[in-house]
Amino acid sequence: MPAPAATAPPSPLQRVFGFAGLAAQPVRAMIEVTHRCHLSCSHCYLHDHHRWDSRPDELSTAELLSLVEQLHAAGCLFLSFTGGEVFLRPDLWTVLTRARELGLAISLLTTGTLLSPRLVTRLAELQPWRVELSLYSLDPQVHDGITQRAGSHRRTRLALDRLRAAGIPVLIKCPVMAANFESYEGLRDLAAELGVPFVADLTLTPRHDGALEPTQQRLSQEQIVRFYARSELRRFGTAAPELPRADAPICAIGRRSCLIGPYGDVYACGSLRTPVGNVRQQPFASIWRDSPLLTRLRGLTAGDLTHCSGCEKFGYCNRCAALALDEHGELLGPSAWACRVAAAKEQASGLVPTPSAAQRQGWPSAGTAARECCGGGACASADSTPAEHHPCGCGD
Numbered sequence: 004m005p006a007p008a009a010t011a012p013p014s015p016l017q018r019v020f021g022f023a024g025l026a027a028q029p030v031r032a033m034i035e036v037t038h039r040c041h042l043s044c045s046h047c048y049l050h051d052h053h054r055w056d057s058r059p060d061e062l063s064t065a066e067l068l069s070l071v072e073q074l075h076a077a078g079c080l081f082l083s084f085t086g087g088e089v090f091l092r093p094d095l096w097t098v099l100t101r102a103r104e105l106g107l108a109i110s111l112l113t114t115g116t117l118l119s120p121r122l123v124t125r126l127a128e129l130q131p132w133r134v135e136l137s138l139y140s141l142d143p144q145v146h147d148g149i150t151q152r153a154g155s156h157r158r159t160r161l162a163l164d165r166l167r168a169a170g171i172p173v174l175i176k177c178p179v180m181a182a183n184f185e186s187y188e189g190l191r192d193l194a195a196e197l198g199v200p201f202v203a204d205l206t207l208t209p210r211h212d213g214a215l216e217p218t219q220q221r222l223s224q225e226q227i228v229r230f231y232a233r234s235e236l237r238r239f240g241t242a243a244p245e246l247p248r249a250d251a252p253i254c255a256i257g258r259r260s261c262l263i264g265p266y267g268d269v270y271a272c273g274s275l276r277t278p279v280g281n282v283r284q285q286p287f288a289s290i291w292r293d294s295p296l297l298t299r300l301r302g303l304t305a306g307d308l309t310h311c312s313g314c315e316k317f318g319y320c321n322r323c324a325a326l327a328l329d330e331h332g333e334l335l336g337p338s339a340w341a342c343r344v345a346a347a348k349e350q351a352s353g354l355v356p357t358p359s360a361a362q363r364q365g366w367p368s369a370g371t372a373a374r375e376c377c378g379g380g381a382c383a384s385a386d387s388t389p390a391e392h393h394p395c396g397c398g399d
């Protein structure tokens with residue numbers, strides 16, 4: 004039997020997130036400043052992004068400033084700004100500046116296509132935690148085919164070079180789908196050459212209006228196995244079922260991060276699109292503390308899962324409750340996508356056992372989440388794990 008793959012101990016930052024989860028402390032938040040975007044990515048989960056003009060119903064500058072201050076007061080340390088395309092809001096700079104004045108670590112999720120040299124210089128002065136650039140391939144035709152905008156690849160590559168030259172930490176994010184499966188690895192090599200982190204993510208979620216087009220671009224089962232057969236990924240899973248404690252939280256939902264949409268709705272994570280409150284009607288702290296739905300979501304445990312807690316593939320699975328809800332209308336049921344990925348991981352791993360997450364030195368032992376998050380947006384860990392970071396990016 005091959006030697007067990009090495010499992011890295013949690014970083015200090017991951018430990019901070021672990022303890023924050025236990026204390027239900029919102030250490031990380033993500034603000035969608037707009038849903039508008041000038042690209043038209045085929046896998047995008049937004050359904051209302053096809054307009055560039057300003058929207059009067061978006062949070063105003065004053066509302067965004069108030070929100071940043073409320074998040075800071077609630078204990079937020081890491082604040083991400085996403086869209087849509089964040090740089091379509093000219094007042095973003097005012098908001099970023101205030102966040103930095105408060106000492107928040109800020110990150111921006113962007114295509115980079117609107118970043119002129121002048122704006123990069125301005126951004127460098129704010130010393131962001133990092134900029135996450137969406138890049139789909141080294142091949143311009145493949146990238147522009149996905150964004151459905153000619154020239155977008157060139158502009159994002161330019162942004163990558165400009166940001167690095169300005170000393171701004173960059174992360175390359177790449178959703179992997181049928182259209183770029185044969186070329187995405189070039190990005191991994193580019194990232195290694197440049198010394199920047201790279202996150203490849205297989206999870207494509209339905210649109211927020213329920214349309215399934217993005218999910219139709221998911222990889223085939225054979226491609227998912229090929230993805231996880233890469234030697235550096237075999238550590239993602241365990242042959243031995245790692246069954247959760249019945250009282251372990253189902254995931255990070257509502258425990259340490261949240262997302263606030265452009266119209267003020269607050270979400271328990273980046274993927275579950277059922278608002279738990281709205282900051283136009285109620286202060287953030289009151290929503291985080293008192294929302295009945297958020298309290299219920301935060302309290303869900305592995306014992307509430309209808310099928311998964313006894314699943315033999317549990318050790319390979321990164322089940323996402325929001326995806327299960329989208330797919331089957333059942334938050335606590337299995338997710339067909341997670342089942343496919345877990346089966347592929349098992350097949351790819353060659354049944355190489357790895358130490359269980361529960362045994363990793365340094366994790367909080369009591370109440371550790373049953374699953375590490377799928378890796379999508381707002382809930383994503385600030386120092387993400389290559390290839391396990393997902394769309395919600397639940398970047399937790």
Ligand code: SF4
Binds near residue numbers: 376
């Ligand atoms: S994105 Fe999925 S796994 Fe992550 S917190 Fe939300 S529901 Fe849980």
Ligand code: SF4
Binds near residue numbers: 339341
């Ligand atoms: S989502 Fe599927 S693979 Fe994952 S634990 Fe549940 S039944 Fe098992």
